[in-house]
Amino acid sequence: MKLTILGFNSAIPTINSHPSAQLLDIQENLFLIDCGEGTQVQLRRAKAKFSKINHIFISHLHGDHVFGLIGLISTFLLLGRENILNIYGPKGIKMFIENQLSLTESYQIFKLNFVELSSKDSQLIYEDNKLTVHTIPLDHRVYTNGFIFKEKAKPKRLNIESINQYPQIEVCDYHNLKLGKDWVSEDGKTTISNEKLTYEAKHSYSYAYCSDTSYKPDIIDLIKDVDVLYHESTFLNDLEDLARKTKHSTALEAAKIAKKAKVKHLILGHFSNRYSDFSVFKEEAETIFPSTLLPRELETFDFEKM
Numbered sequence: 001m002k003l004t005i006l007g008f009n010s011a012i013p014t015i016n017s018h019p020s021a022q023l024l025d026i027q028e029n030l031f032l033i034d035c036g037e038g039t040q041v042q043l044r045r046a047k048a049k050f051s052k053i054n055h056i057f058i059s060h061l062h063g064d065h066v067f068g069l070i071g072l073i074s075t076f077l078l079l080g081r082e083n084i085l086n087i088y089g090p091k092g093i094k095m096f097i098e099n100q101l102s103l104t105e106s107y108q109i110f111k112l113n114f115v116e117l118s119s120k121d122s123q124l125i126y127e128d129n130k131l132t133v134h135t136i137p138l139d140h141r142v143y144t145n146g147f148i149f150k151e152k153a154k155p156k157r158l159n160i161e162s163i164n165q166y167p168q169i170e171v172c173d174y175h176n177l178k179l180g181k182d183w184v185s186e187d188g189k190t191t192i193s194n195e196k197l198t199y200e201a202k203h204s205y206s207y208a209y210c211s212d213t214s215y216k217p218d219i220i221d222l223i224k225d226v227d228v229l230y231h232e233s234t235f236l237n238d239l240e241d242l243a244r245k246t247k248h249s250t251a252l253e254a255a256k257i258a259k260k261a262k263v264k265h266l267i268l269g270h271f272s273n274r275y276s277d278f279s280v281f282k283e284e285a286e287t288i289f290p291s292t293l294l295p296r297e298l299e300t301f302d303f304e305k306m
């Protein structure tokens with residue numbers, strides 16, 4: 001699993017910073033999370049293959065998370081895209097996009113599939129043979145979800161050297177061995193334990209994206225033990241009152257969530273435009289949660305190497 005930060009600023013785009021957008025690469029499938037203004041240009045800079053983006057997850061309908069979406073869809077049209085594009089977001093996102101397509105007389109040549117969300121409970125919204133995506137209900141000024149991406153358990157790896165010592169084991173048995181089953185002879189008389197024939201499966205990674213939200217400890221169960229948590233920290237703790245009023249979090253609160261959920265790493269972001277030096281966010285969070293990271297635009301976090 002690899003996460004590329006396309007933008008992590010809040011509200012206003014500047015010369016050097018873009019609003020929220022991230023690209024998650026899970027076993028070579030690309031998932032776009034939020035799509036602030038300028039996301040398609042950032043995707044170009046990241047050298048992302050547009051044709052590999054088939055699923056876009058939008059946390060909420062504030063401009064700094066969604067104003068890049070119509071531009072990206074319009075580019076897909078110009079590029080002659082044919083694949084279906086799945087968009088997961090709050091109820092209203094379909095109208096938001098379709099109105100713009102209709103007013104600009106954009107001829108739709110590929111199918112847009114909208115999955116509109118309105119539940120206040122966590123839901124399974126995407127599943128394939130490799131992963132699941134659930135929503136994380138958040139608390140913001142408008143209806144908002146975070147998303148948790150979890151790789152499914154991976155098959156065990158065959159220990160061919162060991163397997164070769166047992167001529168009775170055939171290639172057609174490998175599938176069951178990878179699933180962790182012991183080898184059993186046809187007459188049921190001989191059993192070879194799976195541990196002798198396989199290595200442990202590779203780790204299944206997980207990623208939780210939480211933006212924008214007030215401090216919301218009831219998400220902790222949902223995000224427990226994830227490898228990487230991105231949690232917004234719009235303000236430092238001296239502006240806790242402003243965070244409450246605008247329904248955002250402070251760096252200290254993001255760190256509390258990371259610590260209680262026992263995540264491995266915390267990435268902060270969505271910093272208010274009033275700050276220019278972001279190291280203060282890291283310093284504040286580290287007082288509670290040492291493994292805190294600051295994002296840089298176009299930086300890729302490879303979960304295997306973290």
Ligand SMILES: [Zn+2]
Pocket residue numbers: 060062140212
């Ligand atoms: Zn917002």
